[in-house]
Amino acid sequence: MVDRGPAPRRGRPPVSDEQRRRQRLAISRHAVRLFSEQGLAATSGEQIARASGVSERTLWRHFPHKESCVEPLLTKTIDAFRTVLHAWPPDVDLAEHLRSAYQPVLNSPSATDVEAVLAVIRLTHDEPALRAAYLVLRERAEDTLAEVLSARTGVPSDALPVRVEAAAMNAALKVATDDLIHETAESGITPDALLRHREHLADAISFVTRRAPGDGRD
Amino acid sequence: MVDRGPAPRRGRPPVSDEQRRRQRLAISRHAVRLFSEQGLAATSGEQIARASGVSERTLWRHFPHKESCVEPLLTKTIDAFRTVLHAWPPDVDLAEHLRSAYQPVLNSPSATDVEAVLAVIRLTHDEPALRAAYLVLRERAEDTLAEVLSARTGVPSDALPVRVEAAAMNAALKVATDDLIHETAESGITPDALLRHREHLADAISFVTRRAPGDGRD
DNA sequence: ATTTTATTGGCAGTCACTGACAATAAACTG
DNA sequence: CAGTTTATTGTCAGTGACTGCCAATAAAAT
Numbered sequence: 001m002v003d004r005g006p007a008p009r010r011g012r013p014p015v016s017d018e019q020r021r022r023q024r025l026a027i028s029r030h031a032v033r034l035f036s037e038q039g040l041a042a043t044s045g046e047q048i049a050r051a052s053g054v055s056e057r058t059l060w061r062h063f064p065h066k067e068s069c070v071e072p073l074l075t076k077t078i079d080a081f082r083t084v085l086h087a088w089p090p091d092v093d094l095a096e097h098l099r100s101a102y103q104p105v106l107n108s109p110s111a112t113d114v115e116a117v118l119a120v121i122r123l124t125h126d127e128p129a130l131r132a133a134y135l136v137l138r139e140r141a142e143d144t145l146a147e148v149l150s151a152r153t154g155v156p157s158d159a160l161p162v163r164v165e166a167a168a169m170n171a172a173l174k175v176a177t178d179d180l181i182h183e184t185a186e187s188g189i190t191p192d193a194l195l196r197h198r199e200h201l202a203d204a205i206s207f208v209t210r211r212a213p214g215d216g217r218d
Numbered sequence: 219m220v221d222r223g224p225a226p227r228r229g230r231p232p233v234s235d236e237q238r239r240r241q242r243l244a245i246s247r248h249a250v251r252l253f254s255e256q257g258l259a260a261t262s263g264e265q266i267a268r269a270s271g272v273s274e275r276t277l278w279r280h281f282p283h284k285e286s287c288v289e290p291l292l293t294k295t296i297d298a299f300r301t302v303l304h305a306w307p308p309d310v311d312l313a314e315h316l317r318s319a320y321q322p323v324l325n326s327p328s329a330t331d332v333e334a335v336l337a338v339i340r341l342t343h344d345e346p347a348l349r350a351a352y353l354v355l356r357e358r359a360e361d362t363l364a365e366v367l368s369a370r371t372g373v374p375s376d377a378l379p380v381r382v383e384a385a386a387m388n389a390a391l392k393v394a395t396d397d398l399i400h401e402t403a404e405s406g407i408t409p410d411a412l413l414r415h416r417e418h419l420a421d422a423i424s425f426v427t428r429r430a431p432g433d434g435r436d
Numbered sequence: 437a438t439t440t441t442a443t444t445g446g447c448a449g450t451c452a453c454t455g456a457c458a459a460t461a462a463a464c465t466g
Numbered sequence: 467c468a469g470t471t472t473a474t475t476g477t478c479a480g481t482g483a484c485t486g487c488c489a490a491t492a493a494a495a496t
Contacts, residue, residue: 011472012462045452055476060453131357132350139353160397164422167393171385179378204382208426229441230493263483273445278484 024062024072027052029116031069036119040066040127067133070120074137077117081173082144090152094209095202102198115189122181138174142166165208172204242280242290245270247334249287254337258285258345285351288338292355295335299391300362308370312427313420320416333407340399356392360384383426390422 030051034043045066049059063069084101088094124131143157145166150157157163180197187193248269252261263284267277281287302320306312342349361375363384368375375381398415405411 008464009472010464011470012464012474014473056452057454057477058475061475064453066452128354132354135353135357136346136350139349160393160418161421161425163397164390164393164425167389168386168426171389172382175378175382175385179381200378203379207379207382208386226495227441228495229439230443232442274484275445275447276443279444282484284483 020062021072025076027054027059027062028069028072029113031066032073032116032120035070035123035127035130036116040123040130067129070130070133071137073113073117074120074134075140076113078137078141082141082148085145085148086151088148088152094206095199098198098202102201118181118184118189121177122185125178125181138170142170145169168208169205172208173201176200176204238280239290243294245272245277245280246287246290247331249284250291250334250338253288253341253345253348254334258341258348285347288348288351289355291331291335292338292352293358294331296355296359300359300366303363303366304369306366306370312424313417316416316420320419336399336402336407339395340403343396343399356388360388363387386426387423390426391419394418394422 027048031043031048034047034051043066045059046056048066048069049056052059063071081102084098087101088097120130121134124134142163143166146157146162149155149162149165149169150159153162155162176197179200180193183196184190184193245266249261249266252265252269261284263277264274266284266287267274270277281289299320302316305319306315338348339352342352360381361384364375364380367373367380367383367387368377371380373380394415397418398411401414402408402411
């Protein structure tokens with residue numbers, strides 16, 4: 001058989017990944033709002049679907065279970081942070097890099113997303129199922145973290161010390177984030193708290209990265 | 219009203235915590251075996267209940283959901299490891315302490331439990347719901363880890379650097395454990411693999427604890 | 437034996453989630 | 467525009483995890 005190249009497409013084209021991402025994100029925002037307002041158990045799948053303007057069936061086609069509805073919103077900010085780390089030049093101090101590249105946005109269009117994300121993470125402290133989903137999401141970030149470290153040091157990203165350091169970094173970031181949640185519990189989300197948070201992040205990471213990976217016995 | 223001391227008890231006494239623990243552990247063993255044999259989705263709550271000799275209703279009274287049936291078995295070994303860490307003298311190297319105090323038991327009565335635990339952790343790589351439960355369990359250990367560190371350094375266990383280090387340790391242990399799972403995938407659980415694992419654990423922890431906590435800005 | 441309290445079991449119901457299929461939408465073709 | 471093809475959505479019925487409720491039973495004391 002001769003390859004005629006891409007066959008001329010027929011019928012309705014599948015939705016682009018971008019469109020899919022957007023729809024999932026839209027649903028995610030509604031779900032997070034409802035979870036925050038009424039709690040996880042009190043929010044039904046039907047409610048999320050109605051609020052999002054889709055049928056319940058398509059909701060379950062987009063998300064395997066209720067708790068994973070928070071995923072698009074959370075990964076959005078996790079990805080943003082990973083991007084910052086990717087752009088971390090090898091010769092500059094991490095705290096310094098964060099100060100210049102990581103701007104906790106409070107008056108950008110995505111400000112309400114930031115608040116929503118913090119609201120979700122706050123929820124994970126009372127809703128075990130949400131905490132579980134959150135931890136799984138964070139763990140996924142470890143692979144990318146390992147790649148960042150690998151790129152900086154030349155050690156392959158699947159080497160044990162690299163994975164250990166990536167996991168340690170990730171855990172440190174988690175604690176710093178939980179600390180922000182705790183701090184903003186009373187006084188709300190202030191620019192000051194976000195700035196302190198950025199320093200805590202830098203501290204936590206530098207605590208872990210102070211020692212170069214791969215210098216122990218392998 | 220005069221306090222007459224503890225009122226004389228009437229009626230059937232509540233079961234002791236110890237009994238409850240034992241029953242949960244027994245159920246947990248059955249559940250883990252079934253999960254390993256048939257997978258999580260293919261194992262119904264009714265099956266677990268029948269295998270454990272209780273009604274489905276009491277099964278759900280002991281466990282909030284299916285995946286948490288693995289908890290008693292997993293925490294059993296996590297607790298054992300925490301006990302070892304608690305007995306870690308401040309002046310001795312961690313690797314050395316582990317070699318003397320952490321004996322990966324292969325021919326003790328709990329050997330089949332060890333195999334079951336490894337089987338579960340292996341399962342968590344294919345069953346996201348189990349992974350989620352596993353991560354939540356591990357996170358609970360962070361508090362105890364923070365206390366261990368606090369006892370060694372005098373820094374309060376809820377101080378940010380201590381919690382960061384505890385989380386980092388925990389993450390390092392997780393990676394080392396996952397590595398053991400991966401290593402024993404082909405050749406099975408050999409004493410040799412367990413010994414290497416012990417060294418990996420020591421490496422991973424010392425990677426994190428090399429730097430004393432609390433010496434950064436607070 | 438009876439009373440008292442704790443646990444268990446049985447039953448019905450809710451709700452998250454799935455499979456199967458009909459209905460519709462979005463392209464292209466003539 | 468009518469017709470064809472393919473992707474997505476909705477509808478409906480069903481499964482199974484989990485809960486509330488009450489009856490039944492177990493383990494103590496009187």
